[in-house]
Amino acid sequence: MMDNMELISLIVITVLGCVALFLFLQRKNLCRPPCIEGWIPWIGAGFEFGKAPLEFIEKARIKCGPIFTVFAMGKRMTFVTEEEGIDVFLNSKHVNFELAVQNPVYRTASIPKNIFFTLHEKLYLMMKGKMGTFNLYQFIGPLTEELHEQLENLGTHGTMDLNNLVRHLLYPVTVNTLFSKGLFFTNKRKIKEFYQHFEIYDEGFEYGSQIPEWLLRNWSKSKRGLLALFAKNIPDIKAYKSAKDNSVAIMQAVLDILEMETNEQSPNYGLLTLWASLSNAVPIAFWTLAFVLSHPDIHKAIKKDISSVFGTAGKDKIKVSEDELKRLLLIKWCILEAIRLRAPGVITRKVVKPVKILNYTVPSGDLLMLSPFWLHRNPKYFPEPELFRPERWKKANLEKHAFLDCFMAFGSGKFQCPGRWFALLEIQICIILILYKYDCSLLDPLPKQSDLHLVGVPKPEGQCKIEYKQRI
Ligand code: HEM
Numbered sequence: 117m118m119d120n121m122e123l124i125s126l127i128v129i130t131v132l133g134c135v136a137l138f139l140f141l142q143r144k145n146l147c148r149p150p151c152i153e154g155w156i157p158w159i160g161a162g163f164e165f166g167k168a169p170l171e172f173i174e175k176a177r178i179k180c181g182p183i184f185t186v187f188a189m190g191k192r193m194t195f196v197t198e199e200e201g202i203d204v205f206l207n208s209k210h211v212n213f214e215l216a217v218q219n220p221v222y223r224t225a226s227i228p229k230n231i232f233f234t235l236h237e238k239l240y241l242m243m244k245g246k247m248g249t250f251n252l253y254q255f256i257g258p259l260t261e262e263l264h265e266q267l268e269n270l271g272t273h274g275t276m277d278l279n280n281l282v283r284h285l286l287y288p289v290t291v292n293t294l295f296s297k298g299l300f301f302t303n304k305r306k307i308k309e310f311y312q313h314f315e316i317y318d319e320g321f322e323y324g325s326q327i328p329e330w331l332l333r334n335w336s337k338s339k340r341g342l343l344a345l346f347a348k349n350i351p352d353i354k355a356y357k358s359a360k361d362n363s364v365a366i367m368q369a370v371l372d373i374l375e376m377e378t379n380e381q382s383p384n385y386g387l388l389t390l391w392a393s394l395s396n397a398v399p400i401a402f403w404t405l406a407f408v409l410s411h412p413d414i415h416k417a418i419k420k421d422i423s424s425v426f427g428t429a430g431k432d433k434i435k436v437s438e439d440e441l442k443r444l445l446l447i448k449w450c451i452l453e454a455i456r457l458r459a460p461g462v463i464t465r466k467v468v469k470p471v472k473i474l475n476y477t478v479p480s481g482d483l484l485m486l487s488p489f490w491l492h493r494n495p496k497y498f499p500e501p502e503l504f505r506p507e508r509w510k511k512a513n514l515e516k517h518a519f520l521d522c523f524m525a526f527g528s529g530k531f532q533c534p535g536r537w538f539a540l541l542e543i544q545i546c547i548i549l550i551l552y553k554y555d556c557s558l559l560d561p562l563p564k565q566s567d568l569h570l571v572g573v574p575k576p577e578g579q580c581k582i583e584y585k586q587r588i
Contacts, residue, residue, distance in 0.1 A: 147475075147476060147477045148185065148476060148477060148478070148479065149180075149183045149184050149185050149194055149473075149476045149478065150180040150181065150184050150185070151184070151185040151186075151187055151192075152176055152180070152184065152185070152186050152187065153185075153186075153187035154187070154188070158189070158190050159188070159189060160186075160187035160188045160189070160190075161186055161187060161188045162188035162189045165186055165188045166188070168567040168568075169461060169567065169568075169569070169570045170461055170487075170489060170490075170567045170570070170574070171567055172186075173186075173195060173461075173462075173487055173490060174490060176195070177195070177197050177490070182196070182197045182198040182200075182201065182474070183195065183196055183197070183198075183201050183473055183474060183476055183478075185478075185482065189326060191483060192479075192481065192482045192483065193464075193482070193483045193485050194467075194478050194482045194483070194484055194485065195485045195486070195487065196473060196484060196485070196486055197486075197487070197490065197491070197494075200473050200474055201473045201474070201484075201486075202486060202491070202522075204471050204472075204473050204484070205465060205484055205486045206528050206529050207529070208471050210467060210468055210469035210470070210471050210480075211465040211466065211467055211468065211471065211484050212465060212466050212468050213465055213529070213530065213531045214232075214233065214236055214531075215466035215468065216464045216465050216466040216483055216484075217464070218232050218233070219325075220325035220326070221388065223324055223325050223326070223327075223328075223329065224321060224324050224325050224339070224387075224388070224391070225339075225384045225385070225387050225388040225391075226343075226384055227384045227385065227388065231378060234377060234378075235373065235374070235377055235378075235385075238373055238377070239370060239373055239385065240531060240534060242366070242369050242370070242373060243366055243370075243389075243534040243535070244534040246366045246369065247366065247534055247535050247537060247538040248534075248537065249517050249537055252537050252538065252541060253438050255293065255538060255541055255542075256436055256437070256438060256441070256541065256545070257435075258292075258293050259289065259293055259541065259542055259545050260434075260435060260436045260545055260549070262288070262289040262292050262293055263285065263289055263545055263546055263549050264433050264549065266284065266285045266288055266289055267285065267549060267550070267553060269284070270554075270584065272585070272586040273554075273583075273584060273585040273586060274583075274584060275559065275581055275582070275583045275584075276581065276582060276584075277579050277580065277581055277582075278402055278405060278406060278558070278580045278581065278582040279399075279402050279575075279576055279579075279580065281582060282398055282399075282401045282402045282405065282546075283311075283398055285401075285546060285550075286394070286397065286398045286401055286542065286546060287301075287310075287311070287314070287394060287398070288300075288301045289542065289546070290393050290394055290397065290398075290542065291390070293365070293542075294365060294366050294367060294389070294393055294538075295353060295365065295367040295386070295389075295390070296349075296352060296353045296356035296365060296367065296368075297356065299349055299352070299353065300345060300349075306345075309341070309345070310342075310345065312338070313338040313339075313341040313342045313345070314338075314342065314390075314394070316334060316335060316337075316338035317335065317338045317339055317342055317391070318391065318394070318395050320332055320334070320335035320338075321391065321395065321569075321571060321572075322569045322570065322571045323335065324336075324339065325571065339387070342387050342390070343383050343384065343387055344383075345383075346383030346386040346387060346390075347383040350371065350381050350383060350386075353367050353368060353371060353386075354368060354371060356368070366389070367386060367389065370385050370386070370389060371385075371386075392535060393535055393538075395572050396460070396539070396572050396573045397535070397539040397542060397543060399458070399573050399574070399575050399576070400451065400454055400455055400458065400539070400543060400573055401542075401543045401546055401547070402576060403454040403455075403457070403458045403573075403576070404450055404451045404454040404543060404547060405547060405550070405556075405582070406558065406562050406563070406576070406580060407450065407453070407454050407457075407504045407562070408450050408547070408551075409556055409557060409558045409582070410558055410561070410562045411504060414446070414450065414504075414506060417446060418444075418446055418447055418450070418547075418551060419551060421443070421444055421446055421447070422444065422548060422551055422552050424443075425440050425443050425444060426440070426548075426552055428587065429587070429588075430552055430553045430554065430586055430587025430588065431553075431586065431587075431588070434549070434552060436545055436548065436549075441541075441544060441545075444544070444548060445514075446506060447544055447547055447548060448509075448514065448540065448544055449506035449507065449508075449509035449510070450506045450547075451540055451543050451544060451547070452506075452509050452512070452519070452523075452540075453504055453505065453506045453508065453509060454504075455525045455573070456492045456498065456520075456523060456525065457492065457502075457504060458489075458565060458573045458574050459488035459489045459491075459492050459524070459525035459573060460488050460489065460525060460570075460571065460572050460573055461487055461488075461489050461569065461570030461571065461572075461574070462485045462486065462487050462488075462489075462570045462571070463485075463486050463488060463524070463527045463528075464483050464484065464485050464486075465483070465484045466481075466482075466483055466484070467479065467480050467481065467482045467483075467484055468480055471484075486524065487570075488523075488524040488525050488527075489574070491522055491524055492522075492523065492524070492525070494522070497520075497521060497522040498520075498522075508520070517537075525573075550584075552587075553586060553587065554584040554585060554586055554587060555584070555585045555586075555587055556582055556583065556584045556585075557582070557583050558580060558581070558582055558583075559581040559582065559583055560579065560580045560581050561580075562580070563576040563577055563578050563579070563580045564576070564577045564578070565577065
């Protein structure tokens with residue numbers, strides 16, 4: 117039998133043990149950034165965060181300071197907003213891109229983990245090379261030709277939702293240039309099927325990257341529809357290469373690497389590349405046109421530049437050269453300024469070993485998040501950040517392919533967006549040809565950006581009509 121003394125000692129030891137454990141946990145938590153975790157288990161702050169994520173991040177920064185954690189849907193996301201954190205995000209060996217995106221890649225394109233890790237770097241380097249600044253000039257001809265072809269469909273004049281207009285131009289132009297001509301755009305039924313599927317897939321991409329597919333029936337159907345479209349076309353994509361011996365098209369190179377490394381011909385990487393190539397570039401073309409057309413002085417200056425390079429006859433199917441593009445710098449500045457103001461909500465890395473930021477330790481397993489959207493609104497780096505001021509890009513050394521400091525819309529570091537130069541080129545030619553061919557004006561005010569998604573650039577909310585009339 118235990119005597120009284122023994123019992124008291126046991127209680128004292130237990131109490132001291134609990135206090136020690138409590139202090140230890142508290143100290144550990146004290147070292148961690150402040151955390152917004154809500155009160156519902158697992159879901160955490162998920163509901164408030166999901167309602168308007170961009171606004172949530174800014175409010176959290178004001179409340180909690182430059183580094184804070186949001187616990188939502190079982191994940192800890194630690195946001196960094198100032199130099200110290202950004203430096204760790206960009207340069208630390210203890211944070212990893214591939215581990216942060218592997219799961220979303222699996223959910224959205226059904227690419228198995230082992231295949232993703234085996235192929236990612238190889239595919240990335242191939243794309244970076246093919247769409248890099250050395251090879252970029254090869255795209256000018258095909259892009260111009262494709263754009264002329266699509267512009268023909270607009271007729272001599274009309275009124276249209278601007279979002280629809282840029283989609284109907286750039287979806288086929290991008291697919292025909294990067295994948296293979298006529299892949300999804302051969303007959304009306306196929307075109308309609310593609311638009312319907314892609315719209316749903318793109319809209320639900322963020323949910324699809326986090327929630328099991330069986331909970332998103334409609335999205336899952338569109339995902340499978342797009343995969344089936346690709347699967348059916350794999351032989352055509354491969355044949356396109358041999359018919360044209362075209363060193364530009366990248367989809368064949370993706371298929372070649374896949375076949376070499378895995379002995380498979382899966383359509384999954386096609387879907388992922390398709391999404392990456394359309395989901396940001398197309399809304400940016402929208403925003404650039406919308407900003408330009410709602411700033412009459414800038415619109416006028418651009419029209420003058422275009423006339424000085426190409427003349428005024430809007431009917432001609434002009435050819436565009438590298439040299440002429442260099443002379444139309446204002447358009448490039450407008451695109452970059454539109455991207456600055458409508459940059460992706462977040463980019464992300466996984467912490468693989470605890471990292472120190474300011475006085476805090478961010479534990480391994482956290483997702484480290486950086487918001488280009490908010491970074492681009494820091495007046496320290498971009499004075500009068502809310503204003504559309506293309507001239508601020510005068511300071512960027514674009515000849516040397518450098519952006520402005522702290523411009524992070526294409527991510528940064530080892531796996532910076534490999535399609536960035538292609539996107540800029542495609543949008544630049546698109547805008548030149550539209551404004552060369554047509555007199556355009558907006559019939560609605562500049563729309564608001566939607567605050568529904570964090571992945572990728574914000575899309576417009578509601579309609580914005582454009583009126584266009586062929587110049588004579
Ligand atoms: C204005 C348009 C675009 C924007 C704002 C944009 C932005 C981004 C961002 C932020 C990332 C992640 C980088 C990081 O976390 O550091 C990314 C990755 C990527 N982008 Fe873009 N992008 C654009 C256009 C394109 C185009 C036209 C393509 C063409 C194929 C493309 C292909 C990719 C690919 C394949 C990746 C993944 C890279 C990897 O897996 O390592 N992007 N992009």
